[in-house]
Amino acid sequence: MACEKYIGWMTEAALGELSPRREAELLLHAGACDACREAYNRAKAIAAAVDRGVESLVADEPSPQFRARLHVRIAQEPAPVCSTWVGWVAAAQDSRRLIAATASAVALAALLLFVIARLPKHSNPAPNVASRPSTSPVAVVPQATPQPRAETPPELRHARHVRHPVLPRSPDPQILVPPGQVEAVLQFADAIRAGRVDGGQLLTAQDRLTKPLKIDDLTIPPIEIQELQVNVPPGADENPGQS
């Protein structure tokens, strides 16, 4: 009966997991019991064999070419870049990096706000600039009669904030053309140059159109209503109900 109890302790004792009190008791018993002593020694041999066997499975070293191949493969890897905010946070291990990262973020936000404040509130596409080809010998369009400078329409006032590409200066007059009307304006200019359209007449008509329209007061004469005259035939005034 006592041996059965100690046999149950053998594996734990061999693995060094038995409490010191129990281990002392087991050893005391094994000193007097040949069977338990043999079982205890065998359990210890098994435990040692297991440890030795597992160690031997992983005791190998990689081949000498292993590291060289690894270095080559790492060198061939596409470069990992700290592009995400996670990467920034991970990279900001020390406080100086964290401060620099925070300052950069604040500066970027301020720049963004400045740019947004400078942007026009209404989206107004920049008008195209159409110029007559420089090879044309005669300047036909508006240079003949300079127009008075009209006030800029409200929707075009923001256009001065838009940065236009710098075009080479041309001696010919240039006009601003709304987007999509370049072809029509060029055709109109060609028509004036070819004489198909009389520019002077157009300007006269424009002058007429620009004059303020005079509207006289509306006077409505009273309507005369003549007295109604009825011609009654003789004898028609008798009462027909009395007949």
Next chain:
Amino acid sequence: MLNGREMDALATSLSGSAVRLDDSLEREFEQRLADCPTLAYRVALGVLRNTAEAEDVAQEAMLRAYRSFHRLRDRDRFRGWLVRTAWRLSLDRIRASGRRERRECVAMEGWRETGAENAAASLEFERHVASALDKLPEKLRMVMLLAAIEGYNTREVATLLGLPEGTVKSRLFHARKQMAESLKWLVKNTSAG
């Protein structure tokens, strides 16, 4: 450890790229390159038991580590991350090839054929140990292998796996106990023979 020549070669090869890891990260990773590949190799070898495949897996694990190194917040956990990666890659490779079943069959055949006479032979002995190891649940097996790699230092294994030391001790005890039960007949026959 990398010697000076290897370090120079590595630095040269890395400096040729347009954008690499940050300098400090690069240095940190080079330090990991000194000892970690062997750890990854041994973990893979413990699972695969094939040196060529273990080297492939260890290299893949190191490459993944290189790609993700800048995202690793706690660099002290690099070894644990690498161990788990190597372990997972090894298991994936076994599953992909169906080699585990085949390997177990080979081990069992050897078990039956050799019996007690040649059990003391180291090759056969290793085969039996490997077979017993494969039968362990994955959690116990990992602890058992890492303990063997780290010289049965439960604290280091606990650090590697991010587990309480008591948990590692308990798992290690159960793993060794189950393996001892599996291999009991082997030692008995050996002593009898």
